[in-house]
Amino acid sequence: MDLQTWLPLLLGLAWLLPLASFAIVSIGGSLPQIQGHHASYRSQKIAGVVASAACGASFLLSLLAMAIWLTNHPLGAEHPGGHPGTAHAPPHYSGDFYSLASFGDLHLAIGYYIDTLTVTMFCMVTLIATCVHVYSWGYMHEELADVVDNEVATRDGKALHRPGRYHRFFQYLSLFTFSMLGVVIAGNLAMVFVFWELVGICSYFLIGFYIERPSATNAANKAFIVNRVGDFGMLIGLMTLWSSLGTLHFDQIFPQLAEPASAGGLSYPLLVVAGIGLFCGCIGKSAQFPLHTWLPDAMEGPTPVSALVHSATMVAAGVYLVGRCYPIFVPEVLLVIAVVGAITLAMAATIAITAVDIKRVLAYSTISQLGYMMLSLGLGGWVAGLFHLITHAFFKSLLFLCSGSVIHAVHTNDLREMGGLRKKMPWTAYTMLVGCLAIIGAGVPAWGIGFSGFFSKDAILEQAWSFAGANPAPVYGLLLWVPVAGAMLTALYMFRLWYLTFAGEPRNADRYAHAHESPLSMIAPLVLLATLAVSIGWVWPFSELSVTSLLEQARPAGTQETVQGEWLSSLTIPDEHLSHAPEIQVPAGWTTFSAAMGGLLLATMTYLWKWLRAEEIRQSFRPIHSFLWNQWWFDELYDWTLVKPTLWLSRFFASIDHWLIDPLVHGITHVSRLVARLLDSLLDRRAIDGSLHTLADQTWNTGLSLRQLQSGSLRQYVLFLVAGTLGLFAVASLYWKFAVAG
Amino acid sequence: MNFLLANLLSEPVGVAHYMVVGAVLFTCGIVCMATKRNALGVLMGVELVLNGANINLIAMGSPYLQGENATLGLDGQLMALFVIVLAAAEAAVLLAITLNFYNSAGSVDIDQADQLRG
Amino acid sequence: MHWPSFFFLLFGGFACLFAVAVVLASNIVRMAFYLVLSLAATSGLFFLAGADFVGAMQLMIYVGGTMVLLVFGVMLTSQSPFVSMRTSSGQMLTALVLGGTLLFVLSFTAFHVPAWQPTHRPAVDPNTPLLTATPIGMALEGYRVDQLDQPDPRIRQGMSGYLFPFIIISVHLLVVLVGAAYLARAKRRST
Amino acid sequence: MNLHSPATYLSLLTFLPAAAAVVVCFLPKDQDEFVKKWTLGATVVAFLLSLGMLVGWPGIAFQIGEPGMQHVFSVDWIPSFQVHYMMGIDGISLPLVVLTTLISMLAMGASWPITKHVKAYCMLFLLLETGMIGVFLALDFFLFYVFWEVMLLPMYFLIGVWGGPRREYAAIKFFLFTLFGSVLMLIALLMLYYSSDLRPLDAGLLAEVGISQTDIEAIQAADTPQHTFNLLALQELGQTTDQFKNRLAGKTYEWWAFLLLFVGFVIKVPSVPLHTWLPDAHVEAPTPISMILAGILLKMGGYGLLRIAYPICPEAAYDLAMFVCTLGVVSMVYGAFAALAQTDFKRLVAYSSISHMGYVVLGLGVWSATAGTDYNPDYWKMGMNGALFQMIAHGISSAGMFFMVGLLYDRVHHRDLNQFGGIFGKMPLSSGLAIGIFFAGLGLPGLCGFIGEFFVVLATWKFSIPLAVVSAAVVILTAGYILWTLQRVYLGADYTGPHAEALTPITKRELSIAAPLLALALLFGVYPRALLDTMEPSVSQTVERLAEWKERDDQAKETRQDSGKTTRQARRLTNHHQQQLTTPSP
16 A cells, blocks of 8 residues: 555545534524524534534544554554664654745645554544544533523623523634644644644633633733734744755755755754754743643643643644654753743742642643643653643543533532532542543553553653663753652642542532533543543553654654753763663652652552641741732732833833824924914015915906806815826826927 | 563562662651651651661671672671660660650650650 | 561551551451550561660560550540541541651652661671660660760760660659549549 | 736736726726725636736746746836836745735725715725836836835825824824835935936846847847846846946945935834834724735735845845844844733734744844855745745734724724733634634744744854844744734633624625635645745745845955955065065175
8 A cells, every 4th residue: 555645545534534623513504694693403403413524534534544544654653763873763754735935945844644643643542532522512512502600790780691602612623633634744844833823822722712701811812912922933944944955855854954054954053953942942842831821721621622632632743743843852942842841830830839720720830731742851751741642631631521511510610619529420520530640650660561551651750760770960860850749749739639629528518519420422422431441651552662662763863862962061961771670670669659659659648548737737837828829929020020111111101102202293384384374474475575466356357257166075176186287297298299390 | 781680470589679678667757756646656666677677787797698718607686686676675774764754744656755854 | 588578568568558547447446456466566576676675665566565555545434425536537538648648658758768778798697695674774774885885985985875765764754653542533423 | 808818917906906906996986886896806816817827828838947037027117217117927026926916805895884075985906006017017116116216105094094093194204214115225226216327237137137139139239338227137237247346435336325225114114123113003004904004015015025125236235234133133032022011902913924024034144145154045035934934824824814904993992902802702713713823923843934934943043143042033923922912812701892793703705805815824834835935946046146235245255355465466576576676685
């Protein structure tokens, strides 16, 4: 089978199907509005089914593509990373779908770059998207009819009544799926940027889905604008590459990078600029420090959105891009990536401990886990980071969907009003427990069994261990101990969440009384995702097939070596394969394990056994608590240092127009009017000396006769004006003709 | 560093493993001393700390665990013995003090024992 | 299956488990009970490490003696308001965090000293029983029979026994016990 | 009438609206509806005529991929001044002509709510369209100037009569600024005219620039300088001869001419600091006129720079490239910041226009084809194509934005951003369209605004890194003010301003104006080649010729320097020799 034709076809189709569903749903949903109606209950339901079917079909196509890939590229047969020193690219297929523009030697196109990573991501994204679509049938069903939004009061003080927007939700979900797949399949960085922005706008729509709520629209704006700040950096990265290499195609960039600057490559400073620039985009999209503030606010969107967009897929796009562009990053940039990742994971984990909104806890945990991925990539753990991306996608979407199920049942996000729910909703409770165990990386290191997160988090810690071993400087050691501490905090806040929600006694009897288990369409995706959250990290029985072996096949050329920094010559990024050595694997595994268990124990002591009383702890650490409660005061900081100055600056610019330029223009006109009046009066005096009266009479008479022309009709005036102009030209041309001739 | 913890059941253990147990006991003792308000609890913490230290002493002196160049001989065990004895003595004194304090203050809450005179 | 390792895990696990239980228990009687178990498990470790005499002493002095003393003290003082005294959770958390860090540092160090790593060729084969009671007794009397074949002349020169420390300890113990008895004597409250 | 001859076809295209205006003059006064329909019909026909070139009307079909001027015709108009009635199309002008007829048609559709002096309005509107089409078609500088002025007056009246409360002020301001620009242009025009001389050009070249055989013979036979207004000839002269290199106050004529032209055109663009007429004009102008103003009139400045200023005065353009680009970037930043501070919806859109047109100026100016890059024109090509694309894209999106503002204004009669909100709930369809169109303005990929901005910004790095960084940063501000506006107007719970009851759903007429704009924005955003295929060859040719000029110029300077050096050396040698001779030997 010819992969060069089949893979783009299959994945292209899988990519475009959601777009088709978007077009169908959006046009179908808008048509009744031309007539002044709203989409009917039935047609909205159909919209949901269409979108889900498209998504499911995409998943099947992706699976087919995966099967085709695996038959042609058996795992283990080609291990570009297996032999240090061999720098050939992993097996991939690239080409263009169509060209956007070309100027001389410069080409921009919509194309594809397909390797194992692409196919794996396709399967992951479409699978989770399908689950979320199906889940939304149940979760969004209230939107099918008219909705009473109790969180919004209209002018007369009553709760807002509005028509349901069920189909809109699926419309945006479809567009999002399309855009996300576009990022994944993109064959060049320009296309990545295009879809990067598109996922951003989908996220904007989905966060602001409840457009009537000010909090939702503010959050949507914040998300998009903060992302734009990152995209600004990304644009700089693109410009650097584009201006130096003359191409943005992955399959052309990577070989060119290896060349020296004189032969068409990039000089080292430019490489650093390009790397950091690209990473800025990833910082924004993946909500890394210092651009993380949008993600917690993004939880204003409906929960399925949080599960799909703001945990599993879109926010992981930054990590994906770092993985995709890995050869561009030089060791110094990788160090930056690692440091940002480490700061992010620690910061977010600490904030998550105090949050009381169930979705915010999960949001901060997402940020923290993304920090792990970035850290791993930055320390040279290419497979580890992306492996964690995949496993995280499954258990985090599971966790979010579970939280959605809880919110659906109790109609609040506030953990303080939950408790004891495991009796009312056992399916949700235990699938969520699976998710929690997966995210803390539960497993037994000695026996090598555990939940999916166990394998991926261990891989990250192993790489960190290996890095710390290769760089003896104590500062670099922080990059090992921060994630270890993070693992403990993860267990702490995740189980705090679970205990507060499901264990103990109900804290709000009223809400507890009304709680109920969710419908089948919501439970089924939970169970499926829970299964995957357990097993996605495992090796497929009787084969070599596992996520890691798939990713290993896509390992970019050049990452299989230990590299040294050029500016920081002491910096060593170790080869990832070195981290599989038992003398690293074993202690790293146990360290993670004990950290996680420590966190779990602490959470259990505090929230289940209640030996420690959370309230007392809050009292004794009041300053720390308020620091964490206010999310490190990032929002306030940005408000005062960035937002407000920008607005002041904008007012200043606007007032330049009003107070400087306009008065200048007015002044000039006044001066010229004065001059005109002066000349006028001078002329007047002379005229008085002459035959003023005759002239006046003459003028009077002429005026009388010309008065006929003054009909007051403006169009006539204009015609006169035009005619006069034309006449003048004609006269002038005649006159000059004679003048020259004569 | 070979096979520190993997296959714990099929490989011999080393001094380090004993020391980890010792460290656990030691830490528990410290935490006990730091968190218990009951004077007897504090006493138990001290016992734990001493025990943790003892484990280390024994482990370092053990010819089963050390390689051929082990030279401590009985020193480790003798030290451990002294510690045990001193711990007993210290326990007796502490108990006596506690009883005395209980007699005078009517409580064993060390938070109340903040004055030098009883 | 390597049996010493198995028993190490067993005794070590118990020792740690009950030590943690001591920390977590809030009832003083239970604490005492857990402490006994933990100390007993520790004595198991001593036996395992070849220190049979010390292990026995551990069992006798601690578990048999100290603990009786302790339980005696507990029973003397344990009246209802003092059975469990709660510490504020803030202090608790601080202690836990600091303790956790300490534990981490200690274990981390333990595994990074090469001499402390497991060895397949121990100085004495674990299957050979070590009979340490007699040598210890001799050492306390000033004779180091265990060091007779010490190859290092510097160490052999100074390989005197522990007679002097033994005497000091004995006197010390005596003084302490007298002092304890004096302190703990029944006394009518001044009020 | 032979519709297959370029002369007839292009003249018809230009003057059809004017002719329709004459007919309007004779239409009965009380038939407002009919007058509007008639006018709309005329604009539709003009649009179809302009499309005819694209779809291949025999004789006038536009050859896609052919970079040069097509269907050039030239008729003597004022022979004593060598003024010709000369027109032609190429890839630069054709998209603008089609855009003009399209926006005019849609703007006429948007004129239905006008009830005051309908006949006059329609006449002026049609005259305006003639002027605009003429500007883009004219290949004679003088003709260009005439059309430029023809356009000015109807605009003045359209703002001054049908505008808002401060209409007179706005109209006068518009008039004065534009007139000032025109005067500068006139001066430059005369400077160039009187320094030009066609005689050095050989016959083949003269024929190529559209000069008839008899004229060529006359030119070659003449012994006095043969001045010309022919734009193509002027370009040739500017790039290959030294005719505009006379010195004036330390600078060449060419330099001064470029500066004058640049200021003249940049007023129209408009660039900071000559932009203050635009917000006032927009705020006061009625909706359809705002659409035309933003959609087409602003493009004339860019077109003039691309067609006249750059090709005729390459040396000055190169000299001032940094100035031009800086001005563009300053406009981008300034416009974006100012837009952020506005509370008047229309003023905000006006400032966003200033910001967006800054990209055009920047894209034109990124002259990266220098010795340092081995005269590689590719990046500049990208910038200039991006600039032209941005003109078209902005024509579509800004017309749409103004229409959407007008749509709301027609209903609630205010534009205060702080008094809007919740429109989405009342008018979902129109809000959807508006959000789409505003996103096109925001530069969202998949919509037309993105392509131009992206090309320009990517091309800038090669020219100047600081400017590139600043221009890239503008994306943040753009997102800021557009999203904030959308939030304040369309999102939210409830409309709290006056006339809440008037918020009726979008009508079919309004839908048929907004929907095509959004559809075009989508088409050009997804498949920019639809536009680029037409315009890229012509733009790239312009760039290539300028790059070649630069290379020639540098070589010439080098040889001059070399020869200068050798003569200096020779002189020094002789001096030395003489000194030796005169010094008495000891």
